[in-house]
Amino acid sequence: MNIEKKNGEHFRVTPWEVHGEVDYEKLIRDFGVEKINEQILEKIKKHTKELHFMLRRGVFFAHRDLNWVLNQYEKGEKFFLYTGRAPSGPVHLGHLMPWIFTKWLQDKFNAELWFQFPDEEKFLFKQGLSFEKAQEYLNDNILDVIALGFDPKKTRFLVDTMHANLMYKEACKVAKKITFSMVKSSFGMNEQSNIGSIFYTSMQAVPAFLPSVLKSRNIPCLIPHAIDQDPHFRLTRDILPKLGYYKPASIQCLFLPPLSGMNSKMSSSESASAILTSDSPNEVEAKIKKYAFSGGRDTVAEHRKHGGVPEKDISYQYLKMLFEPDDKKLQKIHDNYKSGKLLTSELKEILIEKINMFLKEHQKKKTLAKKQVKKFLKW
């Protein structure tokens, strides 16, 4: 559990809630992850030729043992990737960020990807979510993931309830090494927490070593994820050596902020906060125009005179974090906005067009994905 202060305000980041304006420097210190520096970027670049814009721009900003996993790679020991999604609602743009980056890693390192869908997680943690409803989201969310273009030959989906025969035994081995007091301090659970939620982290640990179990040899693992998931993997890293496996390496990204401003993270439960992958062009336009927090000035005259504040402007941030990979184009937008040449309404138009172009393709691929589900699930 993390309650910290930034400018006198509280913020909190756990795997189940994110509140307040996140101070990422403080998170780095409190969580004990390492900041991504120039040296490690160079090391990545040696193998990938170019750097993904999310690395160049610090969207992926921290890691654990990335040096180690790359050293092993250089010695000829390939790693597999592991990430996941607990179905709890429709997929929004914030979810896509780490997945798009994971796809890039898969392509660049020719890595196998294990994608977990813990379909019991949100049932256990959320009031009012039935197992049946979670299954509906599961079936839909799976299509969003496939639509991003993961290579079916190199990608395996693990659905906790469907692959329980493989996973449960391994989860028990993890669970036996975790005490209630460890879970209390890692996740802030208490005497009132349901016992399913107390056990859950052992299920999320499993994909980090399941490939090693199945292939009867130790294989390094790299987990791309949003920083809120780190408490799970901190525990996983403590336990796996005790079971004879490598500690998984990880790489962490920021949260995509909600439409309403640079505060907490995008959430599907507030429509004023999120753009869903299922949104129509009109919905996208209406949401951006109505809700996207503007770093512009109150009047056009003032904006022309003083210019806007890109750091606070949600439309600019979405371009930077997700929708404008071209550094030169982004810089131009930044400079023009800052100087007052570009108005908020014009900036919003740029973003709306980018998102709608992306979603048009994504929705098409999502329909086609239905035919591919089996390939990812049955292996």
Ligand code: TRP
């Ligand atoms: N707990 C994650 C969620 O709430 C799902 C998840 C499972 C995950 N395994 C993961 C996320 C590995 C990142 C990496 O959606």
